[in-house]
Structures are given as C-alpha cells and as structure tokens.
Amino acid sequence: MVNTVEKRVIGYLAEETWTTFAELNEAIAERLVDANERIHRPDGTTRQQRFDAEEAPFLMPLPQLPFESVEWKELKLGRNYHVGSDYQYYSVPYQLAGRTLRVRLTSSTVTIFDGQQIVREHARKIGRKGQYSTVLEHVPKQHRNIDGLWSRPWFLDLARSFGPSTVQVITQVLDRYPIEAQGYLPCKNILTGLGKKNKARLEAASQQALNLGGHPTYGTLKRIMAAIASDAQAGGPPVPAASGQQREEHHP
Incomplete structure (x- = not known):
C-alpha cells in the first residue's frame, strides 16, 4: 500500500x-x-x-469518549476531609477522614474511590495553586464533637498557646474562606509549621502583620519571622511591634 x-x-x-x-x-x-x-x-x-x-x-465501535491518559494515586484523606493532588484540594465525605483512598486523575476530572466504590468525582482544578473543590454535603454540621477532624475551636485552642495576636490571625484566616474547612490547611501550616520551634517569634510576627493591616498569610508571617530572626542575630531579643492601642494615663 x-x-x-x-x-x-x-x-x-x-x-x-x-x-x-x-x-x-x-x-x-x-x-x-x-x-x-x-x-x-x-x-x-x-x-x-x-x-x-x-x-x-x-472491528469494534469507537468509545463514546476520546482516549485520555490516566494517572492513579493513593492519597490519605486529611483531617480537613480533602485530598490534595498537585497542590489542589478535593472534598470527600468527612466520615472517611484518615483513610487511604485511590484517586484517578485525567486532564479534566478527579475521581476518588474508597476501594472499588466511587466516592466523588470533581472537575480537575488547574492554574493557581491551592484551589479547593468542596461539596457542601461533605462538610460536617458540628466539628467540635467529631473526633479526628480539624475545626475552628481546635485551631483557636492551639493558637491561644501562642498568644492573642496569633489567635486574631488564625481567626482572620478562617473567616477569609467561603467554606471554613478550606482555611484549615493554612492554619495548620502557620501553627505547626512556622510556630513549631518558636512560639514567641510567631506571636511577635502575628502582631506585626496585624499592624500592617490587610490579610495575614503564611507567606507574610514567614517573611516577618525571618526579619525578626535576622534582627535577633544582629543583637537583642525580638520585640513585638506595638499593638497600636493607646495606654490610658493615670494622673494622681
């Protein structure tokens, strides 16, 4: 031919x-x-x-859908009931928290399996890192009484061990997201990442971030903590920035 x-x-x-x-x-x-x-x-x-x-x-008939390359992963469902792949996050019913699930990824979809059963299929997120695909039915109505899950009280209780400025920062992070669970991972990274070895420095950085205004983020706090550490090496202990609140003067 x-x-x-x-x-x-x-x-x-x-x-x-x-x-x-x-x-x-x-x-x-x-x-x-x-x-x-x-x-x-x-x-x-x-x-x-x-x-x-x-x-x-x-000859057999052509498939109804065109061929797509497929990638399989085994991912552990986090305490915020989202699996993370390529820095994007997809919700699963909270009852499965802690389990290792099979995830099938194509160019357009993310399909999550518990064993052989499909738990949920999401449209695949592309572009900016850190996006969430969250189904409201996957979110528990009450977090505090569910063992093994992150929650607002869980993070705020942990933040109190750092200080009031850290509590305020964590509150702002949780309030920033349309679905609160989407803020759990940033809170974890701040408290158990940045603050793991130096609670005082995170508290000081939190106060400085609040004084600057805007929306404190992991990246902002990391840069401020690096500056505080640099100042500390140059001489003198880290000193928290002033809170901006005027003290009341008492006259005899």
Whole structure:
C-alpha cells in the first residue's frame, strides 16, 4: 500500500499547488477512492471489497469518549476531609477522614474511590495553586464533637498557646474562606509549621502583620519571622511591634 500511495497519491499530486489544507485534503480523499475502489487486484477484487469482507466485521465501535491518559494515586484523606493532588484540594465525605483512598486523575476530572466504590468525582482544578473543590454535603454540621477532624475551636485552642495576636490571625484566616474547612490547611501550616520551634517569634510576627493591616498569610508571617530572626542575630531579643492601642494615663 505504501508503493500505491507514493504512485497514486503523492506522485499524482506532486505538480499541483493548494492554498488551503481543506483543498489538499479533498484532493487526497479523491485519490484514495481511486486507489481503494477503482484499482483491481490480481484476483479481481478491490482493496475496499477485501476490507469490507475480511476486516470490517471484526472491528469494534469507537468509545463514546476520546482516549485520555490516566494517572492513579493513593492519597490519605486529611483531617480537613480533602485530598490534595498537585497542590489542589478535593472534598470527600468527612466520615472517611484518615483513610487511604485511590484517586484517578485525567486532564479534566478527579475521581476518588474508597476501594472499588466511587466516592466523588470533581472537575480537575488547574492554574493557581491551592484551589479547593468542596461539596457542601461533605462538610460536617458540628466539628467540635467529631473526633479526628480539624475545626475552628481546635485551631483557636492551639493558637491561644501562642498568644492573642496569633489567635486574631488564625481567626482572620478562617473567616477569609467561603467554606471554613478550606482555611484549615493554612492554619495548620502557620501553627505547626512556622510556630513549631518558636512560639514567641510567631506571636511577635502575628502582631506585626496585624499592624500592617490587610490579610495575614503564611507567606507574610514567614517573611516577618525571618526579619525578626535576622534582627535577633544582629543583637537583642525580638520585640513585638506595638499593638497600636493607646495606654490610658493615670494622673494622681
């Protein structure tokens, strides 16, 4: 067939010129009809007749959906009942928290399995890191009484061991998200990441971040803590920034 194509298609059209691919494809299609249906083989049949009689009956229908490459992962469901993949997060019913789930990723979907059962399918998030796909039915109505899950009281109780400024920062982080659970991971990173080795420095950084206004984030606090550490190495202990509140003066 290669020899036939070279002679009947490429060779036949070699001296012609086209200005669009549509015109070229139309000319090629006409030459293929000639090669497959008009030229007879030594036994008197055409290539199209042989194909219809010997090969076509064994062909299976094309799948309804086009082929997509698939990636499989095993991911542990976090205490915020979201699985994370490629820095994007997808919710699962909170009752499954702590389990290792199978996750199938295509270019367009994220399908989460508990064993062989599909738990949830999400549209795959792309672009900016840290996006959430959260289904409201996956969110527990009461967090405090559910063991093994993160909650606002859990993070605020932990923040109190750092100081009032840290509590205020954590409160702002939790209030920033339309679904509170989406703020749990940033809170964890702040409290158990930045504050793991130096509670006093995180409290001082939190106060400085609040004085600056805006919305304190993990990145902001990390930069402030680095500056405080640099100042401490230059000499003198870290001193929290003033809270901005005026003291009441007492006169005798």
